[in-house]
Amino acid sequence: MIDVQxxxxxxxxxxxxxxxxxxxxxxxCFGLVGPNGAxxxxxxxxxxxxxxNFDGDIGVKDWKVSKDRTxxxxxxxxxxxxxxxxxxxxxxxxxxxxGNMYGLKGKALHVRMDEVLDQIxxxxxxxxxxxxxxxGMKRRLNIGCALLxxxxxxxxxxxxxxxDPQSRNxxxxxxxxxxxxxxxxxxxxxxxxxxxxxCDSIGLIDKGQLMEFGRMEELLDKHGKPSLFIAGDGIGExxxxxxxxxxxxxxxxxxxxxxxxxxxxxxxxHCREHQLEPRRLELYQPRLEDIFFNLTxxxxxxx
Ligand SMILES: Nc1ncnc2c1ncn2[C@@H]1O[C@H](COP(=O)(O)OP(=O)(O)OP(=O)(O)O)[C@@H](O)[C@H]1O
Ligand SMILES: [Mg+2]
Numbered sequence: 560m561i562d563v564q565x566x567x568x569x570x571x572x573x574x575x576x577x578x579x580x581x582x583x584x585x586x587x588c589f590g591l592v593g594p595n596g597a598x599x600x601x602x603x604x605x606x607x608x609x610x611x612n613f614d615g616d617i618g619v620k621d622w623k624v625s626k627d628r629t630x631x632x633x634x635x636x637x638x639x640x641x642x643x644x645x646x647x648x649x650x651x652x653x654x655x656x657x658g659n660m661y662g663l664k665g666k667a668l669h670v671r672m673d674e675v676l677d678q679i680x681x682x683x684x685x686x687x688x689x690x691x692x693x694x695g696m697k698r699r700l701n702i703g704c705a706l707l708x709x710x711x712x713x714x715x716x717x718x719x720x721x722x723d724p725q726s727r728n729x730x731x732x733x734x735x736x737x738x739x740x741x742x743x744x745x746x747x748x749x750x751x752x753x754x755x756x757x758c759d760s761i762g763l764i765d766k767g768q769l770m771e772f773g774r775m776e777e778l779l780d781k782h783g784k785p786s787l788f789i790a791g792d793g794i795g796e797x798x799x800x801x802x803x804x805x806x807x808x809x810x811x812x813x814x815x816x817x818x819x820x821x822x823x824x825x826x827x828x829h830c831r832e833h834q835l836e837p838r839r840l841e842l843y844q845p846r847l848e849d850i851f852f853n854l855t856x857x858x859x860x861x862x
Contacts, residue, residue: 561619591746603637771854
């Protein structure tokens with residue numbers, strides 16, 4: 560169990576984190592979601608024991624970050640938001656550098672390096688200098704460096720920003736593998752679909768405050784009731800008025816209704832009577848993105 564207890568952090572006048580508390584169960588994947596400047600990286604640096612000056616405390620197993628930092632750091636693999644590699648060295652030499660930092664040496668290190676290179680799909684580029692790698696390959700290598708000491712807790716800060724689909728898939732498969740091995744994963748992102756796909760529980764963070772926390776299904780049940788989505792020629796706000804509150808979404812409208820199925824039935828009859836042929840008419844299940852918007856009034860991506 561990771562127990563975040565009343566964590567606050569300010570950089571001078573900036574309150575980056577404001578009294579954050581939540582728990583992460585061992586062996587689960589936790590997603591930290593929020594817009595730019597929300598405080599995700601600050602929280603991840605505190606969780607990984609590299610940012611020390613903060614209020615509150617964090618419990619990991621029977622330890623506290625405030626007292627047992629060295630023991631906790633050995634349990635953690637931290638992949639920072641900014642890639643941290645030695646560009647002039649090969650992938651292999653970078654792994655050796657990181658391995659040595661974790662006290663790995665000799666045969667044990669080389670065996671582990673091969674396992675990690677397979678895991679991140681870079682075995683065939685192991686002898687190439689990092690400066691010849693794509694952004695996605697560098698990201699994968701950075702992940703590999705953090706996995707060498709087989710940490711039980713892996714913290715990844717926005718690992719998929721600006722990378723190619725192949726590297727993205729490779730990173731997802733590493734995460735699935737880590738999950739299957741029972742690792743605890745803490746994953747930050749502002750891509751909601753990724754978090755929905757990967758994470759068991761999530762924290763929504765905005766302006767340093769934890770707006771919501773819980774299991775994915777709990778949050779979707781709590782904040783989002785199904786509504787209707789309708790799009791097509793002749794479908795407009797005026798026409799939808801009598802069926803409920805309509806708001807534009809994409810190329811159509813989202814129609815909020817307390818009884819979506821009943822409204823769907825009425826809409827079908829109405830469209831038939833007025834010879835309207837909607838391109839789309841369907842039940843719309845709210846997504847994480849909608850929950851974030853409802854809670855903060857801002858879109859996650861453009862915030
Ligand atoms: N070293 C620092 N000195 C001063 N202010 C900082 C420092 N690091 C972060 N901040 C501020 O703290 C707030 C939270 O920043 P943080 O990097 O934790 O956000 P984030 O959610 O990771 O954002 P992003 O999605 O852009 O990575 C921001 O207002 C940021 O400007
Ligand atoms: Mg960040």
